[in-house]
Amino acid sequence: MNSTWSRFNITSIVLGFAFLYLPIVLLIVFSFNESKLVTVWGGFSTKWYVSLFHNQGLMDATWVTARVGVISATVATVLGTLAAITLTRYTRFRGRVLFSGMVFAPLVMPEVITGLSLLLLFVAVGLDRGFFTVTLAHITFTMCFVAVVVQSRLVSFDRSLEEAAMDLGAPPVKTFFQITLPVILPAIISGWMLAFTLSLDDLVIASFSSGPGATTLPMKIYSQVRLGVTPEINAACTILIAVVAVGVIIASIANKRREIQRQLDEQAAQRG
Amino acid sequence: MTNIAVTAAPLSAPPAALPARLAKGFVNRLVIIIPYLWLLFFFLIPFIIVFKISLSQTAISMPPYTPVLDFSDGISGFLAGFRELNFDNYTWLTQDALYFNAYVTSLIIAAISTMLTLIVGYPIAYGMARAPATIRPTLLMLVILPFWTSFLIRVYAWIGILKPEGLLNQLLMSLHIISQPLVILNTYTAIFIGIVYSYLPFMVLPLYSSLEKMDYSLVEAAEDLGCPPIGAFWKITFPLSLPGVVAGCLLVFIPAVGEFVIPDLLGGSQTLMIGKTLWNEFFSNRDWPVSSAVAVILLLVLTIPIMFFQQAQAKAQEQGR
Amino acid sequence: MKSLGSIRRDFAPWNDPNAKPYIQFDKVTKKFGDFTAVNNLSLTIFEREFFALLGASGCGKSTLLRMLAGFEEPTAGRILLDGQDLRGIPPYKRPVNMMFQSYALFPHMTVEKNIAFGLKQERMPGSDIEKRVAEMLKLVKLEQFAKRKPHQLSGGQRQRVALARSVAKRPKVLLLDEPLGALDKKLREETQFELMDLQQELGLTFVVVTHDQEEAMTMADRIAIMDKGEVMQVATPAEIYEAPTSRFVAHFVGNVNMFEGKVAEHTANATRITGATGAEIVVDNGGKAAAGSDIVFAIRPEKIKVSSKKPADAVNALEGEVYDVAYLGDMTVYHIKLDDGQIVRASALNASRVTEDPLTWNDRAWVSFRPDAGVVLTR
Numbered sequence: 001m002n003s004t005w006s007r008f009n010i011t012s013i014v015l016g017f018a019f020l021y022l023p024i025v026l027l028i029v030f031s032f033n034e035s036k037l038v039t040v041w042g043g044f045s046t047k048w049y050v051s052l053f054h055n056q057g058l059m060d061a062t063w064v065t066a067r068v069g070v071i072s073a074t075v076a077t078v079l080g081t082l083a084a085i086t087l088t089r090y091t092r093f094r095g096r097v098l099f100s101g102m103v104f105a106p107l108v109m110p111e112v113i114t115g116l117s118l119l120l121l122f123v124a125v126g127l128d129r130g131f132f133t134v135t136l137a138h139i140t141f142t143m144c145f146v147a148v149v150v151q152s153r154l155v156s157f158d159r160s161l162e163e164a165a166m167d168l169g170a171p172p173v174k175t176f177f178q179i180t181l182p183v184i185l186p187a188i189i190s191g192w193m194l195a196f197t198l199s200l201d202d203l204v205i206a207s208f209s210s211g212p213g214a215t216t217l218p219m220k221i222y223s224q225v226r227l228g229v230t231p232e233i234n235a236a237c238t239i240l241i242a243v244v245a246v247g248v249i250i251a252s253i254a255n256k257r258r259e260i261q262r263q264l265d266e267q268a269a270q271r272g
Numbered sequence: 273m274t275n276i277a278v279t280a281a282p283l284s285a286p287p288a289a290l291p292a293r294l295a296k297g298f299v300n301r302l303v304i305i306i307p308y309l310w311l312l313f314f315f316l317i318p319f320i321i322v323f324k325i326s327l328s329q330t331a332i333s334m335p336p337y338t339p340v341l342d343f344s345d346g347i348s349g350f351l352a353g354f355r356e357l358n359f360d361n362y363t364w365l366t367q368d369a370l371y372f373n374a375y376v377t378s379l380i381i382a383a384i385s386t387m388l389t390l391i392v393g394y395p396i397a398y399g400m401a402r403a404p405a406t407i408r409p410t411l412l413m414l415v416i417l418p419f420w421t422s423f424l425i426r427v428y429a430w431i432g433i434l435k436p437e438g439l440l441n442q443l444l445m446s447l448h449i450i451s452q453p454l455v456i457l458n459t460y461t462a463i464f465i466g467i468v469y470s471y472l473p474f475m476v477l478p479l480y481s482s483l484e485k486m487d488y489s490l491v492e493a494a495e496d497l498g499c500p501p502i503g504a505f506w507k508i509t510f511p512l513s514l515p516g517v518v519a520g521c522l523l524v525f526i527p528a529v530g531e532f533v534i535p536d537l538l539g540g541s542q543t544l545m546i547g548k549t550l551w552n553e554f555f556s557n558r559d560w561p562v563s564s565a566v567a568v569i570l571l572l573v574l575t576i577p578i579m580f581f582q583q584a585q586a587k588a589q590e591q592g593r
Numbered sequence: 594m595k596s597l598g599s600i601r602r603d604f605a606p607w608n609d610p611n612a613k614p615y616i617q618f619d620k621v622t623k624k625f626g627d628f629t630a631v632n633n634l635s636l637t638i639f640e641r642e643f644f645a646l647l648g649a650s651g652c653g654k655s656t657l658l659r660m661l662a663g664f665e666e667p668t669a670g671r672i673l674l675d676g677q678d679l680r681g682i683p684p685y686k687r688p689v690n691m692m693f694q695s696y697a698l699f700p701h702m703t704v705e706k707n708i709a710f711g712l713k714q715e716r717m718p719g720s721d722i723e724k725r726v727a728e729m730l731k732l733v734k735l736e737q738f739a740k741r742k743p744h745q746l747s748g749g750q751r752q753r754v755a756l757a758r759s760v761a762k763r764p765k766v767l768l769l770d771e772p773l774g775a776l777d778k779k780l781r782e783e784t785q786f787e788l789m790d791l792q793q794e795l796g797l798t799f800v801v802v803t804h805d806q807e808e809a810m811t812m813a814d815r816i817a818i819m820d821k822g823e824v825m826q827v828a829t830p831a832e833i834y835e836a837p838t839s840r841f842v843a844h845f846v847g848n849v850n851m852f853e854g855k856v857a858e859h860t861a862n863a864t865r866i867t868g869a870t871g872a873e874i875v876v877d878n879g880g881k882a883a884a885g886s887d888i889v890f891a892i893r894p895e896k897i898k899v900s901s902k903k904p905a906d907a908v909n910a911l912e913g914e915v916y917d918v919a920y921l922g923d924m925t926v927y928h929i930k931l932d933d934g935q936i937v938r939a940s941a942l943n944a945s946r947v948t949e950d951p952l953t954w955n956d957r958a959w960v961s962f963r964p965d966a967g968v969v970l971t972r
Contacts, residue, residue, distance in 0.1 A: 012395035110530020117318030164697035168711030
């Protein structure tokens with residue numbers, strides 16, 4: 001590879017990442033702005049964080065969002081894992097085409113359509129809109145993302161591990177819980193995390209499927225953003241970003257360390 | 273050799289291979305049935321309801337539409353209902369230029385922003401795929417990280433940058449590049465920026481994975497055979513990355529057509545996109561039948577790209593095997 | 594007493610009409626959709642036998658092994674183990690264990706736990722499990738690696754863990770799917786002998802699948818050569834090599850020269866063969882082919898002698914010129930182009946450092962062989 005190309009590569013990566021990160025960095029910086037004007041720097045202050053914690057509406061919304069996120073991500077992980085197993089393991093059953101269609105379509109389906117259709121379902125069956133319906137809606141659209149994450153792990157799963165377990169006397173269900181599940185667990189965990197953040201993030205579907213008393217954080221932020229940009233929202237966003245970023249970074253560092261340890265172990269094993 | 277009386281194997285039902293045989297088991301049925309039923313009930317049936325309601329009339333009640341094709345009237349009532357079906361909502365959509373314009377604008381905006389995302393995303397993905405193997409996982413994580421942070425927040429961040437007294441105008445004016453603030457917020461330009469920014473990871477990831485898989489010695493072979501680097505790129509690298517290009521474009525284009533948050537927050541009231549129209553019909557005008565009809569047509573418009581997307585997914589799945 | 598090959602075998606239940614078969618494949622057919630992987634195959638394996646299934650990839654050997662393990666059910670026919678029909682018995686209830694080609698070690702379990710896995714499934718008491726695991730670790734010389742995870746082991750160590758895990762349950766039969774395929778050449782050779790010793794020590798029946806003929810020849814009591822879902826020949830390594838019954842087997846194992854021809858006549862203790870181009874060969878074991886029928890005479894390169902002059906006492910001698918010659922150290926390989934155009938491969942062991950009768954390209958040369966040096970093949 002000649003040097004002009006690699007200089008081009010470095011430039012495009014740097015510019016690309018600047019584009020990706022600069023808005024977020026600015027948002028975080030201005031959450032510490034003393035001035036009420038978001039875009040004029042008036043000195044460092046954490047007062048917006050303090051006022052954030054006294055904003056009962058935001059705090060309530062945060063609590064709703066956290067509960068919806070945990071419950072829906074957990075159920076979606078179970079359902080998504082089952083769907084992934086179905087997709088990879090049962091290559092022939094009636095309605096498989098429809099099934100894979102229903103798993104993949106929600107990944108790209110415009111949220112307004114999903115939201116509207118779920119709302120009309122809830123109305124049709126007479127479910128009162130609220131916490132429960134938001135959770136159901138989030139399970140439905142996040143389970144498909146879980147299914148894709150777990151499926152990609154299952155595709156590369158060495159089936160002979162399961163055969164070996166059965167060969168050694170473990171019946172299929174036991175094999176699944178003792179061998180398959182532990183091996184694909186990292187993918188299931190990242191599926192859960194993805195489902196959780198998608199739920200945390202969702203405005204459109206939640207707006208359709210939620211009702212009084214179940215306002216989620218994005219809905220709250222959205223209604224305030226429409227009224228104008230304030231440093232308080234910047235502070236709320238910063239906390240949300242920090243929570244997710246810390247989670248993801250810790251997870252990936254832990255992953256990386258495991259990977260490095262593994263490589264060292266393997267090298268040691270080759271030597272000795 | 274001992275004599276063995278061979279019993280003829282039952283030809284009518286040859287024993288199936290192990291997975292299929294196990295699929296007959298109760299547990300295995302549950303594995304299929306639970307997610308299947310869930311998706312049927314919460315994904316497929318809602319669409320049927322949307323279609324049904326799009327054929328009903330607006331009413332001032334709760335829910336705000338007249339019932340159609342209601343099974344509570346029995347079969348005869350159900351059949352009689354067919355005569356009462358009305359396509360007024362669809363006629364309405366075709367007569368009012370607003371809707372037609374909204375569809376066309378949405379498609380055009382989605383197409384242009386997809387192209388822009390590809391142009392911005394390709395060099396990034398290419399640079400990442402050619403980066404030293406040791407830093408590639410870190411770069412990959414850096415691309416994925418914004419995806420984990422809230423979509424709404426990322427769009428919101430641009431308001432502060434793009435508005436007339438925002439950071440971009442402050443910067444350009446302090447550098448004396450412009451004397452008057454640029455009006456970007458509440459224009460289509462802002463929507464383009466928002467879509468490119470928000471959907472960039474969806475473009476970069478599939479591009480990166482197809483570029484990273486590519487054997488670089490192919491390019492070296494092309495150059496060895498006398499092809500200049502630019503030619504080698506267009507004749508070798510780009511064609512081989514086409515699956516990634518297709519996947520990335522579909523991942524951006526389809527959701528962008530129905531995008532609501534970006535046109536609403538960055539596009540202001542002057543811009544027109546179908547997702548926003550649907551939202552307004554529903555929440556502001558409380559016209560459920562018309563918004564259902566809008567959704568049905570949007571879905572029809574997107575059917576072909578969605579089918580392409582599923583085909584690409586299925587193919588990727590086959591290759592992963 | 595004369596015998597084929599250089600080993601005298603005392604263990605030969607297949608020659609004993611009263612021996613009880615241990616594993617029987619009885620007219621077994623396995624189809625995957627339209628593809629027939631195993632076609633109406635019958636095979637008998639005896640207790641304590643080291644049996645090898647040898648063939649190219651896709652010949653059905655792995656399918657055969659997987660049917661024995663229970664991962665596939667035959668489309669037709671039966672498989673019996675120690676008199677019991679295995680149909681319908683799931684893999685986790687069969688007294689058969691398998692060592693997988695990929696080893697299939699459970700990555701989240703230590704070596705110890707991997708070995709104990711099968712024992713736990715049959716609810717063996719904890720203290721017995723400990724004892725058995727220790728015994729197995731000693732057997733494969735991995736005592737100090739008990740607490741390691743599979744990824745902390747070298748390839749050879751992993752292979753031994755897989756072996757220990759699969760014999761820990763004392764199965765009636767141990768199935769080995771390409772057991773040495775993932776090892777490098779040197780380790781492979783050592784391990785072959787270890788496997789043979791282990792089989793002797795445990796007194797188990799081994800069925801090994803391999804595509805490596807040397808591996809099969811080294812380890813197995815008997816070899817089944819497979820092609821397109823059928824068994825071409827079942828015999829001891831020596832018989833397979835020295836007395837192949839078909840062109841396929843002769844070609845598949847080792848190098849061979851083939852002479853097309855017709856049986857001219859049978860005399861009291863010899864058969865005269867006329868080659869397609871007129872040359873005559875006399876052999877003493879071509880009795881089965883009828884006079885006048887088309888046959889192939891197959892002879893291994895090392896059974897052919899090359900010399901610059903016609904040997905005085907040779908029964909079969911054909912003239913040609915040296916087409917190619919390669920010195921390999923332990924032996925020299927000649928390609929002699931006979932006057933009728935056929936190229937004959939001959940190899941000579943370099944038993945001494947100095948050669949009396951060196952040859953080079955384009956020299957006139959004679960190839961000669963004894964009447965019992967080759968076999969007559971009718972198919």
